[in-house]
Amino acid sequence: MxxxxxxxxxxxxxxxxxxxxxxxxxxxxxxxxxxxxxxxxxxxxxxxxxxxxxxxxxxxxxxxxxxxxxxxxxxxxxxxxxxxxxxxxxxxxxxxxxxxxxxxxxxxxxxxxxxxxxxxxxxxxxxxxxxxxxxxxxxxxxxxxxxxxxxxxxxxxxxxxxxxxxFPCSYDTAEEMLERAGLSKGETIAITGAAGGVGTALIQLALARGAHVIAIAGAAKESRLRELGAHDFVPRDSGVLREEVEELVGERGVDVVADVVGGAMFDTVLKMLRRGGRYTTAGAIGGPTTKIDLRDLIYKDLEMYGITNPTALTFTRLVEIVQTGLVTxxxxxxxxxxxxxxxxxxxxxxxxxxxxxxxx
Known part of the structure; x- marks a missing residue:
């Protein structure tokens, strides 16, 4: 062959x-x-x-x-x-x-x-x-x-x-990230690397759950991500990423961050989270090593989830989602x-x- x-x-x-x-x-x-x-x-x-x-x-x-x-x-x-x-x-x-x-x-x-x-x-x-x-x-x-x-x-x-x-690899990973973080209707989620395979999957699957989506990606990707359904967009290289997100949601912060970038962005996105917020990650295209201010994790009572691969149940659910046409x-x-x-x-x-x- x-x-x-x-x-x-x-x-x-x-x-x-x-x-x-x-x-x-x-x-x-x-x-x-x-x-x-x-x-x-x-x-x-x-x-x-x-x-x-x-x-x-x-x-x-x-x-x-x-x-x-x-x-x-x-x-x-x-x-x-x-x-x-x-x-x-x-x-x-x-x-x-x-x-x-x-x-x-x-x-x-x-x-x-x-x-x-x-x-x-x-x-x-x-x-x-x-x-x-x-x-x-x-x-x-x-x-x-x-x-x-x-x-x-x-x-x-x-x-x-x-x-x-x-769909495989990207969408089942994204669905596992959202399932593990327990994203629910009415919550706000910030998605880094939103233009990539997992990022665009996260946007669609978060919208299907009834969440408010803030997409973070390169400035040139804004129009396509808004067409996909993202409610808000923040350019990743703005230099004031946290401040721009806070302008959208207030100092209270977002409920969930779904991150596939990592690297230097990691410390910033943790600070975007509200008290009791959840951070979920399945990639580090911006680099695997980073720093963390443990005061964010401790005193904001954050939850953090690392995703290697989805469960069998998640993949079965993805096939059902695909067949119903909820994702494009x-x-x-x-x-x-x-x-x-x-x-x-x-x-x-x-x-x-x-x-x-x-x-x-």
Missing amino acids: RAVVLTGHGGLDKLVSTDELATPTPQAGEVLVRVGACGLNNTEVNTRTGWYDSVVESSVSEELGVHGRDDGAASSWNQASVHFPRIQGAAVVGRIAAVGHGADRARIGERVLVDPSVRDEDLPPRAQLVEYLGSERDGGFAEYVAVPSINAHVVDSPLSDAELAT PLLEEAFPLSELRTAQERLLKRTHVGKYVIVP
């Missing part, structure tokens, strides 16, 4: 196209999915560059994403090294082409949205994730991928495969498999709103 293989940690040159790989054989309890489309996510760049390693303190800049690192950084999100060669790609949509022993043959032909998180249900609820598609096991930047049958969710939707591929796919552009390097270069420029997708 055709695929793009990651041959090691490093720059874009580590992504190698091939048409000579054997089609995977589904093992017991697995299904083989013919990939219709696979969305791009920051996790692929993070894994390729070794950004998850604890020695890394910088953000995933365009320079780092294109050329990689030279310090031997090699860990994955779970602190174990990724084994090569590896096919990346977490956000898979396609049809079941074959099944392994014990899987229902009647599933052949089903159109499915794939949950990228492979879990061990014998572990504690927040520690069940043991493999991630495209990291610890092969993913969807290929014509076929084998996944546990339980991870392949039937989806009934008029959307194209490319449109559906914008923000497909920026689809690229053929052979242009994966180009697609990742575009992703790293951070000039888009929404998602890029690969179509085999």
Whole structure:
């Protein structure tokens, strides 16, 4: 089959196209999915560059994403090294082409949205994730991928495969962030990195919960985020971010901050929160290390939630949300498999709103 293989940690040159790989054989309890489309996510760049390693303190800049690192950084999100060669790609949509022993043959032909998180249900609820598609096991930047049958969710939707591929990874992460923070109708949420895949998902899912949304992103993204439904917009580089948010909500502060930026912005967004507010994060595109004034955490009685990957229940809920049409796919552009390097270069420029997708 055709695929793009990651041959090691490093720059874009580590992504190698091939048409000579054997089609995977589904093992017991697995299904083989013919990939219709696979969305791009920051996790692929993070894994390729070794950004998850604890020695890394910088953000995933365009320079780092294109050329990689030279310090031997090699860990994955779970602190174990990724084994090569590896096919990346977490956000898979396609049809079941074959099944392994014990899987229902009647599933052949089903159109499915794939949950990228492979879990061990014998572990504690927040520690069940043991493999991630495209990291610890092969993913969807290929014509076929084998996944546990339980991870392949039937989806009934008029959307194209490319449109559906914008949802996994980003939208289930966003829904888990909001669920964990308990965002409810009438509350105000500030969303950093609001123009990216998770950010735009947060906007739509927060609106579906009846929340008031303040989007924080680059100034050039304002019109598109307002079109998406954001009630208010604050440019991230205003220099007076906290003050501009306070002008909108008053000194009382916002109820929830959903943050995928981190870095230098972290201390500021904590100060935006009201007493008893909640902070939820699933990314650090602005850098993984930061400072915190513990007086904000202690004397404002804040709650903080770190999200690695969503629960199985959250992904099931996402499929239902997609099928009801409550969220709109923000497909920026689809690229053929052979242009994966180009697609990742575009992703790293951070000039888009929404998602890029690969179509085999």
